[in-house]
Amino acid sequence: MELSDNLLMRQRRSRWAAWAAAGMWRFARAKPLGAAGGVIVVLLAMVAVFATAVAPYDPVETHYTHRVEAPSGAFLLGTDHFGRDVFSRVIYGARTSLFVAVLSVALGASLGGLLGLYSGFRGGRMDFVLQRLVDVVLAFPLLVLALAVMAGLGTSLRNVIIAMAIVLAPRAARVLRSSALAVREAEYVKAARAVGCSGARQLFVHVLPNCLAPYIVFSTISVGVVIIAEASLSFLGLGVPPPDPSWGSMLAQEGYKLMRSAPWVSIGPGIALSLAVFGVNLLGDAVRDVWDPRLRQ
Amino acid sequence: MVRYVIRRLLVAVPVLIGVSLVIFGIMRILPGDIAEITMTGGAASATTSDIEHFRKALGLDRPLHEQYLEWVRGVVTLDFGKSLKSGAPIIQDMALRAPLTLEIALLTVLIAILLGLPTGVLSAVRQDTWIDNITRIISISGVALPVLWTGTIVVLVLSTWFDWIPPLGYESIWQSPWTNLQQVFWPALVLGYNFAAIVSRMTRSCMLEVLRQDYIRTAWSKGLRERVVLYRHALINAMLPVVTIIGVQFGTILGGTLIVEQIFVVPGLGSQLVESVQFRDYPMVQTLILLITGAFVLVNILIDVLYAFMDPRIRYE
Numbered sequence: 001m002e003l004s005d006n007l008l009m010r011q012r013r014s015r016w017a018a019w020a021a022a023g024m025w026r027f028a029r030a031k032p033l034g035a036a037g038g039v040i041v042v043l044l045a046m047v048a049v050f051a052t053a054v055a056p057y058d059p060v061e062t063h064y065t066h067r068v069e070a071p072s073g074a075f076l077l078g079t080d081h082f083g084r085d086v087f088s089r090v091i092y093g094a095r096t097s098l099f100v101a102v103l104s105v106a107l108g109a110s111l112g113g114l115l116g117l118y119s120g121f122r123g124g125r126m127d128f129v130l131q132r133l134v135d136v137v138l139a140f141p142l143l144v145l146a147l148a149v150m151a152g153l154g155t156s157l158r159n160v161i162i163a164m165a166i167v168l169a170p171r172a173a174r175v176l177r178s179s180a181l182a183v184r185e186a187e188y189v190k191a192a193r194a195v196g197c198s199g200a201r202q203l204f205v206h207v208l209p210n211c212l213a214p215y216i217v218f219s220t221i222s223v224g225v226v227i228i229a230e231a232s233l234s235f236l237g238l239g240v241p242p243p244d245p246s247w248g249s250m251l252a253q254e255g256y257k258l259m260r261s262a263p264w265v266s267i268g269p270g271i272a273l274s275l276a277v278f279g280v281n282l283l284g285d286a287v288r289d290v291w292d293p294r295l296r297q
Numbered sequence: 298m299v300r301y302v303i304r305r306l307l308v309a310v311p312v313l314i315g316v317s318l319v320i321f322g323i324m325r326i327l328p329g330d331i332a333e334i335t336m337t338g339g340a341a342s343a344t345t346s347d348i349e350h351f352r353k354a355l356g357l358d359r360p361l362h363e364q365y366l367e368w369v370r371g372v373v374t375l376d377f378g379k380s381l382k383s384g385a386p387i388i389q390d391m392a393l394r395a396p397l398t399l400e401i402a403l404l405t406v407l408i409a410i411l412l413g414l415p416t417g418v419l420s421a422v423r424q425d426t427w428i429d430n431i432t433r434i435i436s437i438s439g440v441a442l443p444v445l446w447t448g449t450i451v452v453l454v455l456s457t458w459f460d461w462i463p464p465l466g467y468e469s470i471w472q473s474p475w476t477n478l479q480q481v482f483w484p485a486l487v488l489g490y491n492f493a494a495i496v497s498r499m500t501r502s503c504m505l506e507v508l509r510q511d512y513i514r515t516a517w518s519k520g521l522r523e524r525v526v527l528y529r530h531a532l533i534n535a536m537l538p539v540v541t542i543i544g545v546q547f548g549t550i551l552g553g554t555l556i557v558e559q560i561f562v563v564p565g566l567g568s569q570l571v572e573s574v575q576f577r578d579y580p581m582v583q584t585l586i587l588l589i590t591g592a593f594v595l596v597n598i599l600i601d602v603l604y605a606f607m608d609p610r611i612r613y614e
Binding site: 132149 | 593
């Protein structure tokens with residue numbers, strides 16, 4: 001009995017794996033560029049997760065005898081003015097960047113998305129009020145609002161995540177509201193209503209699953225937006241505070257002054273940042289084409 | 298048309314009121330007493346009476362709604378109060394710095410249109426040729442490379458190979474156009490490349506869509522010249538989404554000025570905002586953010602009006 005159960009489980013798992021693999025293969029065939037972006041993103045995520053194993057040094061460890069040293073065998077990308085290994089800092093920077101991106105998108109897109117979904121599904125006065133609120137928040141340029149929130153909350157990793165979530169939430173609300181509006185009028189939702197499903201059941205069982213595609217597309221694209229915004233805030237000295245490594249602050253305080261004498265201090269983080277954004281954009285474009293052609297701008 | 302413009306302007310009023318409330322809320326209600334932080338700088342060196350005095354001088358001891366109304370009254374009458382840092386009236390600082398940022402923003406849009414539109418059209422008309430591929434590679438990189446990084450590269454290249462240092466201080470375009478242009482050209486080029494890439498991609502995809510329409514085939518079969526078909530029939534109709542995206546992305550330009558002004562040491566509104574935040578000069582911060590957001594709202598109204606001008610269907614909705 002136990003054995004057959006086990007077997008069944010394993011079979012089921014392998015079938016699922018095969019299904020996932022086939023799906024990925026189809027995606028890669030249809031969208032080679034998107035797949036390339038996906039590979040870049042996965043590699044960066046691996047680097048971020050296993051930073052302790054990949055990085056040769058501690059990112060905040062200072063080697064006073066090796067300050068502002070050019071790239072060499074010991075320090076692959078050279079060292080900065082504190083004698084910190086730039087290569088290790090770039091690697092840990094990936095961790096900061098992706099950590100902020102994943103958490104703030106999860107937080108902002110989910111909360112904002114749920115609110116938008118509910119607002120679009122229910123309609124009426126609440127929808128009106130909520131949408132006017134969204135109007136107000138969307139009136140701010142993205143980076144300016146993020147900066148204002150950072151000015152109010154003070155600089156810390158946690159606050160960067162909060163600021164980014166605040167910036168993303170109204171955008172997610174807009175996107176999901178419009179898909180909820182469309183889905184609400186679909187035959188199957190009307191049918192659910194007709195057979196007497198409760199509001200919550202209609203919303204979560206019938207509307208929500210059918211709004212997942214725009215949610216996933218929005219989240220993917222937002223990751224790229226957050227990576228740039230976090231780097232920008234940190235570059236301005238209002239994001240992730242030193243000495244924690246962030247690509248943005250590495251380009252700013254550390255890289256800028258040394259630019260002429262030691263360009264390697266800024267080249268490493270600059271390339272890493274561009275690569276990350278490039279990968280996420282490629283993936284995001286492909287995801288959008290495949291899952292939600294309507295969202296194509 | 299006039300009615301449309303008026304209606305559009307009226308809609309902006311509640312949005313701006315909301316915006317001012319949000320800014321005020323962020324500056325006051327969030328944790329941290331401004332008076333205490335400003336006076337002590339984080340350490341406990343000022344006495345309580347000093348802090349009280351400071352609070353009173355700024356009106357921070359009064360109820361929140363009074364403070365808010367006072368601020369709004371000031372903004373409406375263009376009396377923004379005084380900067381905590383310099384003690385000078387905020388409007389004085391702004392009058393000095395705003396033109397630079399405005400120049401950068403306008404030049405950015407200009408560069409983006411001059412580079413983005415023709416390349417987008419060319420790319421669409423010669424779809425899947427080498428011209429199209431090269432244009433697409435350049436524009437995809439333009440979207441993917443953060444302004445932060447392209448700006449740093451430009452400074453790196455200019456300073457290493459051309460011994461160029463960004464001019465410090467402020468020169469107005471009327472006093473010395475050449476210095477002023479040097480000051481705003483590079484930041485605008487960096488932002489403009491990013492923006493041109495977006496415009497180019499948008500133009501390309503819209504042109505491709507429009508070129509497949511029936512009326513374009515009709516135009517061709519009537520024997521019209523290529524130029525007439527492309528510009529009179531196709532481009533005008535492909536322009537609508539492009540105009541929209543310029544409006545939507547203008548916020549990105551405004552955000553981008555924060556970055557490029559920092560990189561190229563331009564004493565504009567962006568760098569002032571960053572300095573003021575670092576100094577916790579909150580009257581300055583809240584006024585600057587309101588001004589920048591107000592500019593964004595205004596640009597979007599202009600875009601809407603332009604849109605209505607280009608597409609009569611919108612006017613009569």
